[in-house]
Amino acid sequence: MTLDLEQIRKDTPGVNHCIHLNNCGASLPPQPVMDAISEHQHLEATIGGYEAAAQAQDKLERMYDAIAKLINCSREEVAFIENATRAWDMAFYSFDFQPGDCIITAMAEYASNYIAYLQVARKHGLTIKVVPNDEFGQLSIKALESLIDEDVKLISVVHVPTNGGLVNPAEAVGKIARANNIPFLLDTCQSIGQMPVDVDALHADIIIGTGRKYLRGPRGTGFLYVRDSLIEQLEPPFLDLQAATWTGRDQFEIRKDARRFETWERHVAGQIGLGVAVDYALDLGLENIYDRIQTLADSLRHQLAALPSITVRDLGQEQCGIVTFTSDQKTPEQIQTGLSKRNTNTSLSQAPSTLLDMNQRGLETVIRAGVHYYNTEEEIITLVDTIEEILKEDG
Numbered sequence: 031m032t033l034d035l036e037q038i039r040k041d042t043p044g045v046n047h048c049i050h051l052n053n054c055g056a057s058l059p060p061q062p063v064m065d066a067i068s069e070h071q072h073l074e075a076t077i078g079g080y081e082a083a084a085q086a087q088d089k090l091e092r093m094y095d096a097i098a099k100l101i102n103c104s105r106e107e108v109a110f111i112e113n114a115t116r117a118w119d120m121a122f123y124s125f126d127f128q129p130g131d132c133i134i135t136a137m138a139e140y141a142s143n144y145i146a147y148l149q150v151a152r153k154h155g156l157t158i159k160v161v162p163n164d165e166f167g168q169l170s171i172k173a174l175e176s177l178i179d180e181d182v183k184l185i186s187v188v189h190v191p192t193n194g195g196l197v198n199p200a201e202a203v204g205k206i207a208r209a210n211n212i213p214f215l216l217d218t219c220q221s222i223g224q225m226p227v228d229v230d231a232l233h234a235d236i237i238i239g240t241g242r243k244y245l246r247g248p249r250g251t252g253f254l255y256v257r258d259s260l261i262e263q264l265e266p267p268f269l270d271l272q273a274a275t276w277t278g279r280d281q282f283e284i285r286k287d288a289r290r291f292e293t294w295e296r297h298v299a300g301q302i303g304l305g306v307a308v309d310y311a312l313d314l315g316l317e318n319i320y321d322r323i324q325t326l327a328d329s330l331r332h333q334l335a336a337l338p339s340i341t342v343r344d345l346g347q348e349q350c351g352i353v354t355f356t357s358d359q360k361t362p363e364q365i366q367t368g369l370s371k372r373n374t375n376t377s378l379s380q381a382p383s384t385l386l387d388m389n390q391r392g393l394e395t396v397i398r399a400g401v402h403y404y405n406t407e408e409e410i411i412t413l414v415d416t417i418e419e420i421l422k423e424d425g
Contacts, residue, residue: 042059048374066306067248112296118254121264135187138194138196161187189217197350201232215238218238227239247307248297272289273292334417365420
């Protein structure tokens with residue numbers, strides 16, 4: 031299947047106002063997603079929030095089916111969470127860690143996740159082991175194998191880090207985790223929506239994702255997948271009447287499915303919009319989406335590398351739609367500001383977001399351009415030409 035770029039861009043009003051290359055921050059949503067959200071919010075304003083939610087039950091339930099199809103799981107293994115950080119927290123803080131337990135993670139781990147490791151390690155006397163990178167700059171599978179012992183209670187890594195185009199070898203990590211009966215938590219915030227993510231192929235026990243990035247869904251939406259065999263082993267760090275039922279004065283019963291990690295109150299229009307966004311991606315096909323993203327990102331990397339003062343900073347054998355770079359003539363902040371003034375959206379990734387990786391490479395800040403399938407080759411050329419102009423400016 032060839033993507034119908036003309037129709038896709040018609041569905042994306044934002045492309046008429048800017049060159050949007052901050053898709054790893056938040057993508058431009060397609061019109062069907064915006065319509066679904068606004069229609070439900072209008073219904074809430076017309077007949078009331080509870081009444082609108084009751085009418086929208088089929089649309090709300092559709093989200094679970096859409097996510098299940100997207101990642102190849104059952105709908106009972108999916109929870110809607112208000113954002114990916116909270117989804118990750120709900121899973122991680124459900125583990126009953128004991129003194130002496132060990133968590134294994136990677137060099138490119140995201141700050142929010144690593145801060146949680148540090149907090150739990152401080153409270154419960156855990157050890158954190160960081161897998162070194164291999165010669166390609168990705169998590170070393172050989173080194174991971176050498177770190178496995180009876181104390182390891184969780185392997186938790188990011189699929190794609192926030193500060194570059196690296197795709198960590200998640201499938202190989204998952205095989206090791208499965209072989210050693212260790213739960214595997216995979217943060218797919220930057221990969222979900224831009225590439226196929228199959229929980230069985232990846233041997234993942236827990237996956238978290240966000241709506242706002244490559245899925246092109248609304249902000250304030252995320253999801254959590256927990257493998258059915260693990261669900262009842264994890265007691266969420268807090269419960270409400272969505273997650274559990276009050277069965278007696280001194281008794282309650284926690285749900286048996288993944289919705290034990292949810293709360294009753296949620297952004298109803300957002301959940302509907304997330305379902306529509308996932309369906310939109312499924313209709314296009316994740317393999318088709320990823321093929322186009324990789325084509326655009328490879329082109330951008332090659333064009334940037336041809337500029338004398340630019341260094342492309344992406345690592346890994348497999349690289350995705352996030353392209354990061356620096357210049358020896360201008361600071362990342364100067365280039366990003368110059369692009370913004372010219373109606374071109376990029377972002378900055380700074381050391382505290384991926385401290386271990388950035389410190390190891392001696393980097394403070396990189397410019398981050400996240401391409402998506404709705405971007406064009408002409409936009410890539412314009413971006414590179416604009417960067418060249420900025421580099422020639424005084425000051």
